[in-house]
Amino acid sequence: MENYRLSIIIPAFNEGKRIPLFLRELIEFSLKNLSNFEILIVNDGSTDNTKKVTRNIIKNYENIKIISYKENKGKGHAVLQGVINATGDFILFIDADGSTPPNEILNMFNLFKKFKFDVIIGSRRLDKSNIIYSQPFVRRFISHIFNFYSNFLFRLNIKDLLCGFKGFERNVAIQIFKDLKSYRWEFDVEILYRIKREGFKIFQLPIKWKHEEGSKIKPFDPILIFLNILKLRLKYI
Numbered sequence: 255m256e257n258y259r260l261s262i263i264i265p266a267f268n269e270g271k272r273i274p275l276f277l278r279e280l281i282e283f284s285l286k287n288l289s290n291f292e293i294l295i296v297n298d299g300s301t302d303n304t305k306k307v308t309r310n311i312i313k314n315y316e317n318i319k320i321i322s323y324k325e326n327k328g329k330g331h332a333v334l335q336g337v338i339n340a341t342g343d344f345i346l347f348i349d350a351d352g353s354t355p356p357n358e359i360l361n362m363f364n365l366f367k368k369f370k371f372d373v374i375i376g377s378r379r380l381d382k383s384n385i386i387y388s389q390p391f392v393r394r395f396i397s398h399i400f401n402f403y404s405n406f407l408f409r410l411n412i413k414d415l416l417c418g419f420k421g422f423e424r425n426v427a428i429q430i431f432k433d434l435k436s437y438r439w440e441f442d443v444e445i446l447y448r449i450k451r452e453g454f455k456i457f458q459l460p461i462k463w464k465h466e467e468g469s470k471i472k473p474f475d476p477i478l479i480f481l482n483i484l485k486l487r488l489k490y491i
C-alpha cells in the first residue's frame with residue numbers, strides 16, 4: 255500500500271490544563287502506529303499557558319508543530335489554519351481534550367487508505383458508537399435539537415454534525431475550507447453542507463468517545479449558534 259501521509263490538526267483555545275495528557279498520549283501512539291504523519295496544534299489566541307506547555311511537549315519532534323496567533327478567532331478559523339499548513343494526503347482534526355481516543359485516528363486513516371473515501375466523520379450517534387461517558391443531559395438534549403434543526407435547514411442527513419473528529423482527502427479539504435464563511439462553531443455544519451453540495455462522499459464512522467469536563471462552550475453559545483446557523487443558511491441562498 256502507498257505510504258500516505260497523515261496530518262492531524264488539533265485546534266486549541268485555553269487548553270493548558272487539558273491538552274498535555276492528550277498530546278503526550280497522541281504522540282506516543284502516533285510514533286508507534288503511524289509511519290508518516292505530522293501533528294499541527296493551532297493555538298487560537300489562548301490567554302492561558304497553552305502555547306508554553308505545548309511547546310515544551312513537542313520540542314523534540316520536527317514533525318509536530320504549533321501554529322499560534324494572538325486573537326481568538328474560533329474553532330473553524332483554527333482548523334482552517336491547520337488545513338492551509340498541512341502537508342498530508344489525508345487531513346483530519348481532533349479535539350484537544352482527549353474525548354476521542356488516538357486509536358480512532360488509526361481506524362479513520364486505515365479506512366481512507368482502503369476505500370479512498372472523500373470525507374470520514376466521527377459519529378457518537380450510530381448503533382455501533384461506543385460512548386464511555388455521555389455528555390450531561392442538557393448538552394445531549396440541545397445537540398439533539400441542533401442536529402435536527404441543522405439537518406433540516408441544510409437538507410442534510412447526518413446523525414452527528416458536531417463531533418470534533420473529521421477527516422478529508424487533501425484536495426477535498428482544500429476545496430471545502432476555501433472561503434469558509436463561518437469561523438466559530440457553525441463551521442462544522444458549513445463544511446458538511448459544502449461537501450454535500452460538491453457531491454463528495456461522506457462516510458460516518460462510529461467512534462469510541464467520552465465526555466470531558468471543561469468545555470469551552472459558554473452558557474449563551476447555543477442560542478448564538480442557532481442564530482448563526484440560520485444566518486449561514488441565508489448566505490447560501
Ligand SMILES: Nc1nc2c(ncn2[C@@H]2O[C@H](COP(=O)(O)OP(=O)(O)O)[C@@H](O)[C@H]2O)c(=O)[nH]1
Binds near residue numbers: 330
Ligand atoms: N481554535 C479554537 N478552538 C476552540 C475554541 N473553542 C473551543 N475550541 C476547541 O474545540 C475543541 C472542542 O472544545 P470543547 O470545549 O471540548 O467542546 P465540547 O466538547 O463540544 O464541549 C477543543 O479542542 C477546544 O480547544 C476556539 O474559540 N478556538
Ligand SMILES: [Mg+2]
Binds near residue numbers: 353469
Ligand atoms: Mg470536549
